[in-house]
Amino acid sequence: MKILGIETSCDETAAAVVKDGIEICSSVVASQVKLHHxxxxxxxxxxxxxxxxxxxxxxxxALDEAGARPADIDAVAVTQGPGLVGALLVGxxxxxxxxxxxxxxxVGVNHLEGHLNSLFFCRPAPKFPFAALLASGGHTSIYLVHSHTRSECLGxxxxxxxxxxxxxxxxxxxxGYPGGAVISDLAGKGNPEKYRFPRAYLDREAFDxxxxGIKSAVKRHLETHGDWREHLADIAAGFEAAVVDVMADKLILxxxxxxxxxxxxxxxxAANACLRRKTADLAADNGIKLFVPDLALCGDNxxxxxxAGCHLLGAQSFCGRLDDDVYSRVRFIG
Incomplete structure (x- = not known):
C-alpha cells in the first residue's frame, strides 16, 4: 500500500510517499524558518x-521523487491535530x-502518534511495549507505547x-530563533558544570x-551577572544539561x-546531541536499548x-469523513 502523507501542523509544509508504513519513497519538507526568524x-x-x-x-x-502518479496512491494520511488551527486546516x-x-x-492522524511511528523506519525497530520520550517545541511527554495505534501517556x-x-x-x-540548534552548538564549547542550574524533577517517582523554573533561573543569572555575554557557552551548556538530565532520567525510569x-x-x-548521548549512556547502564529516528525524521515531516496513517487504516475502523475537523489541543493516544 502506498500512502501519501501530508503535514502542516506548524511551520513546515511536508508531503511524503510511504510504502506499507515502513519504506520511505520520498519525503519533502518546505521550511518557513527564515520567514519567522x-x-x-x-x-x-x-x-x-x-x-x-x-x-x-x-x-x-513528493510524488515526482517517489516516481509515482496520483493513480498509484492507495490512501492519504494527514495531520489532524494538535497544532495551529489555521495551518492544520490547509493540509x-x-x-x-x-x-x-x-x-x-x-485518515486524519494525531501528530504525536506520527512522531512515535517515526521509530519504525529504524532497522531494527523497537518492540512493544516500550517507553518513549516525545520532546518538541510544543510537547514534552512520556508514553508507554503498546502498539502502532495505542499508547498511554505517563506524564x-x-x-x-x-x-x-x-x-x-x-x-x-x-x-535568535529557533533556539534549539544554536544553543546545542554553543553548549558543545562550554562547561556544563560552571553554572549548575536547578533540575526540576518534581516527584522523582513520577513522569511529569x-x-x-530552569528558564527563570537563567533569567535571574543574567540579571545578576553583568558579564554574562563573556560566558555564553558555559551558560548554554549549563542550561542544556539541566533540561537533558531530567528528560533522560525520567525516560529510563x-x-x-x-x-x-x-x-x-x-x-x-530528539536531534539534540547531548540528549542522545546522555540517554544512550543511561540506557546502557540499565540494560535498556535506546532507539532514536534519523535526524531528518526528528522534526515535523x-x-x-x-x-501512522497506514496502521490506522489497517485497523479498518479508522477512516476519514467529510465532516471531520482539525483540533488544536492534544487528544491522548489510546
Missing part, C-alpha cells in the same frame, strides 16, 4: 498563508479533497515544553516535567518501572504521518 517565533497567520502557497507544489514534488482540507476527488480512503510538562524552553532561553541570550527493555526519543528535541 525575524519575529522570534512562529506567526500563525503567516504560517497559514505560506502553507497555502506551498502545499500543491510540495505534494507534486487537512487539501488532503480530504485530494482523496475524495480520486475516490480513495483518507507531561506542566508548563513549557522542552523545545519552547530552548527557544525562550535563546531569545534571552540574543541568539516542568521547565519554566519509565522503562524500568514498566519492565521495558526498549526506550526511545522522538520529536524535534510527512513520512511519519503516512506511517
Amino acid at each position: 525575524r519575529f522570534g517565533g512562529v506567526v500563525p497567520e503567516l504560517a497559514s498563508r505560506k502553507h497555502i502557497e506551498a502545499i500543491a507544489p510540495v505534494v507534486d514534488q 487537512f482540507c487539501f488532503a480530504r479533497a485530494w482523496a475524495y476527488a480520486r475516490n480513495i480512503p483518507w 507531561q510538562t506542566r508548563d513549557d515544553a522542552a523545545g519552547e524552553a530552548f527557544d525562550k532561553v535563546a531569545k534571552m541570550l540574543d541568539l 516535567f516542568s521547565f519554566s 519509565a522503562a524500568k518501572t514498566h519492565g521495558c527493555g526498549h526506550a526511545a526519543i522522538v520529536g524535534g528535541v 510527512a513520512a511519519m504521518i503516512a506511517a
Whole structure:
C-alpha cells in the first residue's frame, strides 16, 4: 500500500510517499524558518498563508521523487491535530479533497502518534511495549507505547515544553530563533558544570516535567551577572544539561518501572546531541536499548504521518469523513 502523507501542523509544509508504513519513497519538507526568524517565533497567520502557497507544489514534488502518479496512491494520511488551527486546516482540507476527488480512503492522524511511528523506519525497530520520550517545541511527554495505534501517556510538562524552553532561553541570550540548534552548538564549547542550574524533577517517582523554573533561573543569572555575554557557552551548556538530565532520567525510569527493555526519543528535541548521548549512556547502564529516528525524521515531516496513517487504516475502523475537523489541543493516544 502506498500512502501519501501530508503535514502542516506548524511551520513546515511536508508531503511524503510511504510504502506499507515502513519504506520511505520520498519525503519533502518546505521550511518557513527564515520567514519567522525575524519575529522570534512562529506567526500563525503567516504560517497559514505560506502553507497555502506551498502545499500543491510540495505534494507534486513528493510524488515526482517517489516516481509515482496520483493513480498509484492507495490512501492519504494527514495531520489532524494538535497544532495551529489555521495551518492544520490547509493540509487537512487539501488532503480530504485530494482523496475524495480520486475516490480513495483518507485518515486524519494525531501528530504525536506520527512522531512515535517515526521509530519504525529504524532497522531494527523497537518492540512493544516500550517507553518513549516525545520532546518538541510544543510537547514534552512520556508514553508507554503498546502498539502502532495505542499508547498511554505517563506524564507531561506542566508548563513549557522542552523545545519552547530552548527557544525562550535563546531569545534571552540574543541568539535568535529557533533556539534549539544554536544553543546545542554553543553548549558543545562550554562547561556544563560552571553554572549548575536547578533540575526540576518534581516527584522523582513520577513522569511529569516542568521547565519554566530552569528558564527563570537563567533569567535571574543574567540579571545578576553583568558579564554574562563573556560566558555564553558555559551558560548554554549549563542550561542544556539541566533540561537533558531530567528528560533522560525520567525516560529510563519509565522503562524500568514498566519492565521495558526498549526506550526511545522522538520529536524535534530528539536531534539534540547531548540528549542522545546522555540517554544512550543511561540506557546502557540499565540494560535498556535506546532507539532514536534519523535526524531528518526528528522534526515535523510527512513520512511519519503516512506511517501512522497506514496502521490506522489497517485497523479498518479508522477512516476519514467529510465532516471531520482539525483540533488544536492534544487528544491522548489510546
